[in-house]
Amino acid sequence: MLPDIRLAIRLQILDDRTAVLTKEIATLPLHIAEIEKKLDGHKRRLEADKVALAANQREKKGLEVDIQTHEQKISKLRDQMSNAKTNEIYKAFQHEIDFCRQEISRIEDRILDLMGEAETLDANVKTAQVALEAERKEVEAEKKRAEERTAADRREIETLKAERGTVVAQMTPKVASEYERIRKGRAGVALSEAVGGRCSKCNIAIRPQFLQELKLANDIKYCESCKRILYHNPPQSFDDLVPESVRPRQA
Secondary structure (H helix, E strand, O other), rough: HHHHHHHHHHHHHHHHHHHHHHHHHHHHHHHHHHHHHHHHHHHHHHHHHHHHHHHHHHHHHHHHHHHHHHHHHHHHHHHHHOOOOOOHHHHHHHHHHHHHHHHHHHHHHHHHHHHHHHHHHHHHHHHHHHHHHHHHHHHHHHHHHHHHHHHHHEEEEEEHHHHHHHHHHHOOHHHHHHHHHHHHHHOOOHHHHHHHHEEEEOOOEEEEHHHHHHHHHOOOOOOOOOOEEEEEEOOOOOOOOOHHOOOOOOO
């Protein structure tokens, strides 16, 4: 394999890793925004329960005032009944008292309903407050982890850039330039390995003669379809894989 091809393969590995880290850095703020949005939704639901509970209590207090008003009215009507001159006037007072008592009964029923609703709302508020506080802490922890991850990614990118510069400096300038040109025009992928007689990126079959020339590795070859730098990575022989110290001696 040509030295420039080996260097280009290493360069592609560095660029691929840099792309992954860059994408992660861009994604982390979106992740934080999403969990903060979820937290805001829980806050709004908690506030809605608080508002409903406050409205419940206001209505209950207003109804309690209404009961007092009706009771005071009944007391006055009874005083007036004692001075009624005719049976008709007496009955009129009694009818008014009965009406007030019915209203008190109706209001008391409503107060009981409100008390039941208040118990549920109060329990919801207390549960939501505990859950919200726990979630708020988790969001803060997640934000801290994201910040630490971003910082680590940036440090790794700087290391990758430094190594990239070293690799590019070792490449033939023309090959390095071609690599950059192809990478920018091919979604960040400048190289493709010939596997099974096909370009592994565009999956187009390679002409037999072209494949033979590629295997000779005399010069840089480009896929005739996708125009990426094409290389052949021959399998290692058994002797290449076995350490020299344990290879069988030649007769």
